Amino acid sequence: MSDDEGRQATMSTAMVEAIATEMRDNDEVFYMGEDVADYGGIFDSTDGLLSEFGHDRIMDVPISETAYIGAAVGAAQEGMRPIAELMFVDFFGVCMDQLYNQMAKNTYMSGANVSVPMVLTTAVGGTYSDAAQHSQTLYGTFAHLPGMKVVVPSTAYDAKGLMHNAIRDDDPVVYMFHKRLMGIGWMPAPDGPKTAVPEEPYTIPFGQADVKREGADVTVVTLGLHVHRALEAAAKLTDDGIDVEVIDLRTLVPLDETTVLESVRKTGRLVVVDEDYRSFGLTGEVISRVVEAEPNALEAVERLAVPDVPLPYARPLENRVIPDSDDIEDAIRNTQS
Missing domain, CATH: 3.40.50.970 (Thiamin diphosphate (ThDP)-binding fold, Pyr/PP domains)
Incomplete structure (x- = not known):
């Protein structure tokens, strides 16, 4: 990029x-x-x-x-x-x-x-x-x-x-x-x-994730809004000596497994964050692909997603079900223990 x-x-x-x-x-x-x-x-x-x-x-x-x-x-x-x-x-x-x-x-x-x-x-x-x-x-x-x-x-x-x-x-x-x-x-x-953004046209190939932030201690895989929430959490954790790598998938179909696997081989820890529902979704898919390809690579894994409930109208309840940077920070810390 x-x-x-x-x-x-x-x-x-x-x-x-x-x-x-x-x-x-x-x-x-x-x-x-x-x-x-x-x-x-x-x-x-x-x-x-x-x-x-x-x-x-x-x-x-x-x-x-x-x-x-x-x-x-x-x-x-x-x-x-x-x-x-x-x-x-x-x-x-x-x-x-x-x-x-x-x-x-x-x-x-x-x-x-x-x-x-x-x-x-x-x-x-x-x-x-x-x-x-x-x-x-x-x-x-x-x-x-x-x-x-x-x-x-x-x-x-x-x-x-x-x-x-x-x-x-x-x-x-x-x-x-x-x-x-x-x-x-x-x-x-x-x-x-x-x-x-350049004025001239350019293309980004599908199936090519982007490492938005390089790190050595834990891999965060996400997309959309939660790329920015993950980067915010990563910045907070720097003072505690936790070096976070943030991967923006950019496309789901095709999915860039290679970039994710290379990162997990390096960090040994994986956090997947999504604003979609938890069950049968992106978080479980990414984790399963990593486990299938590298069954011994993971020392710790966490996933964050919206619980299987309709999105609430009330702002406090909506904020409660959609993961924020604090939730991501907590999930990352959990992989370090």
Whole structure:
């Protein structure tokens, strides 16, 4: 990852830059979703695109996820490269057939006679009291279902490079951005997501995790918002002589096992942090892959995730169930005893 001196950008700005570049270069790229045109996306995911590309390519759609996700699948199969925004990932249930039985499977079901080169963008995550139907993360749900690549950026630099790669990919890509990281005015982001971003296009390959912080004593594997919470915990532990390595997976499908295994061989201790639900999810998957590949490498292991309950509306309860930097710090300390 390049973090050279240069202009700083928010994650939403970086995403929009990548989308605009791809739309200029390829007339087959278009964006559709609820409130993405005149409003610019409720999380600034399409801010400014309408003025350049017009309503023919930045399209507001009726509140019918089944209809417009299905339309995107059909357009992709006919050679276009649609980007369809699912405003909240929680709404996937409305259009699950179009996602899992059409978008994800049609290349397989057709014997590879059609491809589905589309991007599904969707907002994930809690921490702002929007209750159980608008605050889930659900990385694991999409990663569990074969046929889709799953992308989760944590910084502006990564967001731009991953978006370029997603639009150019010939397979369906689910691009999951965390609301708290976008840098919008009414939902302040932590400092970390705003990074130096080159003006020129660049891609970040899928399946290539990034070591955000090198360390020798314990490996923390995470993604999205919790990259920044892990880095905060790591900084606190420096004074106690605990040297934490933080790995940002960046993509779940494909998953970069190599980087994780190399780190665990070095540290012997593993903490996996996720904002998705604990059971049958990312935390257990990463740990099991490490144990299968290196059964004798781990001296200690901890995992942090949301307990198997609906996300609470009340702010104190929501803060209680979503891991924060203090929880990560405690989990890291537990691996040292």
